[in-house]
Amino acid sequence: AQSVSQHNHHVILSEAASLELGCNYSYGGTVNLFWYVQYPGQHLQLLLKYFSGDPLVKGIKGFEAEFIKSKFSFNLRKPSVQWSDTAEYFCAVANTGGFKTIFGAGTRLFVKA
Amino acid sequence: GAVVSQHPSWVICKSGTSVKIECRSLDFQATTMFWYRQFPKQSLMLMATSNEGSKATYEQGVEKDKFLINHASLTLSTLTVTSAHPEDSSFYICSARDEGLEQFFGPGTRLTVL
Numbered sequence: 001a002q003s004v005s006q007h008n009h010h011v012i013l014s015e016a017a018s019l020e021l022g023c024n025y026s027y028g029g030t031v032n033l034f035w036y037v038q039y040p041g042q043h044l045q046l047l048l049k050y051f052s053g054d055p056l057v058k059g060i061k062g063f064e065a066e067f068i069k070s071k072f073s074f075n076l077r078k079p080s081v082q083w084s085d086t087a088e089y090f091c092a093v094a095n096t097g098g099f100k101t102i103f104g105a106g107t108r109l110f111v112k113a
Numbered sequence: 114g115a116v117v118s119q120h121p122s123w124v125i126c127k128s129g130t131s132v133k134i135e136c137r138s139l140d141f142q143a144t145t146m147f148w149y150r151q152f153p154k155q156s157l158m159l160m161a162t163s164n165e166g167s168k169a170t171y172e173q174g175v176e177k178d179k180f181l182i183n184h185a186s187l188t189l190s191t192l193t194v195t196s197a198h199p200e201d202s203s204f205y206i207c208s209a210r211d212e213g214l215e216q217f218f219g220p221g222t223r224l225t226v227l
Contacts, residue, residue, distance in 0.1 A: 036218075043206070044157075044218040090156060101147070101216060105156040 002027045004093050006104035013081050014112045021076040021107050023091030033074040034092040034101070035065055044090070050074065061085070083113045115141045117209045119219035126197055127227055134192045134222045136207030142187035143209030147216065148180075151204040163190045197226045 007022035025031065035047040048059025055067040065076045074091060088108050094101040116139040126132050136146055144165050149157040161182050163169040169182035179201075181193040190209075194201055202225050208216040 034216075043220040044208075046215060046217075049215065100159065100162060102159065103149075103157045 002093060002095070002100070002102045004091055004102050004104035006089075006091050006107050008107045009105065010108045010110070012110045012112065015083055016080050017111075019076070019078040019081045019085070019109070021089055021091075021109070023074045023076065023104060025072050025074065025091075025093040025102075027072075027093060027095065030096045032094045032096060033065075033067060034094070035059065035063070035074075035076050036090045036092060036103075037087045038090065038106075039087045047076070047089070081109075081111050083111045085109060086111045115139075115209070115211060115217045117143075117207065117217045117219040119205075119207055119222050121222060122220060123223045123225075125225045125227065128198055129196055131193055131195045132197055132224060134194075134205055134207075134224075136190045136192070136209070136219055138188045138209040138217070141209070141211050141217075143190075143211065144187060145210045146184060146190040147208045147210070148182060148190070148192050149206045149208070151206055151221070153204075157206060160192075194224065197224070199226045202226045 003026045005024045033050040036044045037047050038044050048057050050057045050067045058064045063078050067074050088106045090106045091104040092101050118137045120135045146163045148160045151157050160175045161169045161171045163182050163184040165184045171177045184190040204221050206221040208218045210216050
């Protein structure tokens with residue numbers, strides 16, 4: 001069965017610090033990978049996605065993620081976080097048919113000003 | 114991006130009553146919609162996948178007779194929680210998928226069953 005594991009449940013950083021959120025998935029076939037963000041009081045928004053091609057994917061607001069197939073990982077990175085990045089981040093995996101998307105448990109990021 | 118709306122945003126009902134939640138894709142046609150449930154401080158749990166004009170596919174452990182899903186058109190899916198009980202209180206979120214396989218999420222509906 002598909003599963004998604006996010007390593008950190010809570011992360012606290014100071015502004016300008018670098019961010020890396022881990023995501024590993026378990027699935028035997030070809031997958032599509034996503035990172036979603038949920039800002040306080042708002043609904044989920046797509047940060048970035050990987051379907052195929054360059055495994056280094058750039059998303060909105062300076063975020064990027066790298067798909068490492070051999071490690072079944074899709075870690076999210078940002079070189080310098082801002083206070084406005086305070087949110088909850090969800091990694092998600094879908095099979096290539098896209099019929100079902102499984103979400104990780106989420107990582108709450110708090111950025112101190 | 115595309116917009117998905119949910120109605121109502123918050124509903125309070127008495128135990129034993131039924132509640133209907135609507136999910137609409139406002140500016141695109143969604144052949145597939147998903148219904149999730151989110152408990153406090155937890156991730157989204159997929160409840161069912163809804164395809165327009167066909168029966169919904171429920172995840173293991175989700176009672177299809179309790180959570181009735183109807184996807185009557187390419188822009189509307191409804192979730193009806195039948196005979197609601199306090200343990201059904203939760204945040205219900207729908208999403209709609211476009212042809213590019215990206216999911217667009219609604220703002221969610223908070224259900225409180227007294």
